Amino acid sequence: MKNIFSEYYSPSDAKYSQFLKEGLIALDANVLLAPYKVDSDARKQIFEILTHLKDRLWVPYQAGYEFFKNRPAVMAGEDKVYQSLETPLIAARKKVEEHLKSIAGHPVITPSDTKDILNGIDQIISKIHILQKGRDSRLEDSLRDDAILKKWEDLLDSRIGERPSPESHHAMIETVTKRYTEGTPPGLQDEDKPDNSHGDGILWLQLLDKARVTESPILLITDDVKDDWYRRHGGKTIGPRIELVREMQDSAGVAYYQQPLSFFVQRAGKVLHKPVSEKTVRQVVGASASVISGSAFENAVYSELLTQFPASDITQYVQDFAPVDLAVRVGSAVVGVIVTLDSTLIHRNTGKFLTQAINGRKFDAILLVTPKPLSARHQDFLMNLTEDSPKPLNAVTWHPTRLNSVRLSKAVLSLADQAISTVLRS
The missing domain is CATH 3.40.1350 (Trna Endonuclease; Chain: A, domain 1)
Structure with missing residues (x-):
């Protein structure tokens, strides 16, 4: 039974060890960004495990591109605190101004009162601009001298997929578009995104291409836990989509598995005798929660x-x-x-x-x-x-x-x- 329906089985400890010792461990962009969202102790434990597996690491070009594209926003704070303050204030000012115009002739609200009210709102918005500029200058310094980026540069030297040519990139977009039409994962839930709607599909095609060349088992670490990547039961993640495991086997002839970073550091840490703390696991779970399905x-x-x-x-x-x-x-x-x-x-x-x-x-x-x-x-x-x-x-x-x-x-x-x-x- 297991030989026929192997895609439904989670890897045994022996099989998982084989992924770590003989396979290719591919890292998604959200995993590359995770160290920016945890404290120094958690970051140290994550990098200890990855350093031990350095010879097996690989990053698809698409993941590397998305890492550099999203890195400034993550370093600035993924919640975009100042933007979330400024946006409703600007919208409120517009509404207040329109309302004041509608009651311009009322004796209770004088032109001077109107000016004072709008100036008060403008002062608050100006204060947020000042705070944001201070943050932007600090961000520029951080981007220029980034210890985490230097760590990734050391770990991933010569371990990034090649940039596709314009012709190759266009062909991949056409392939992904066709896959979406046919309902083939991954990336289906990104189809309506205004930006990078083909990203997940392109990453998957690059994984398939790499697997065909290396003929090595593929272990993808990704915190993109949307339903077009992961299989669930009772609200719990129980493994990759069956379609992905089958396609990797049929197309490249190799075994495939994927895990969120929190699962990976726990299981890989155990296999490598480098256990991580519960605190680290909680932080990694929290860091990946922004991509909740x-x-x-x-x-x-x-x-x-x-x-x-x-x-x-x-x-x-x-x-x-x-x-x-x-x-x-x-x-x-x-x-x-x-x-x-x-x-x-x-x-x-x-x-x-x-x-x-x-x-x-x-x-x-x-x-x-x-x-x-x-x-x-x-x-x-x-x-x-x-x-x-x-x-x-x-x-x-x-x-x-x-x-x-x-x-x-x-x-x-x-x-x-x-x-x-x-x-x-x-």
């Missing part, structure tokens, strides 16, 4: 709501193309919750679902939950939608690993109160 994110939202509301008051909608993912009953009000990884609202269904949920009769209020802040353009979109909405609507940024995330229960309760008040007033 859609299903895992929805499960995390559901679990968070369960800490404040009884299970009998929460409904999960598992069917595809439902207007909402979850619904929470609070007294006489039902708050529909739309959970999306796409904080730009560019995904073809998010805007449609919002409109359907607002216009439907089933929900009294709507809450949009994303792991990253909305862009300025889509904050305006949401604000306009809120003004025209017949029912309360709000969007919150929440992430399961960030302690400063807004409490979802608070957002739900606030919307429910607004919905009940609206009914009572009418």
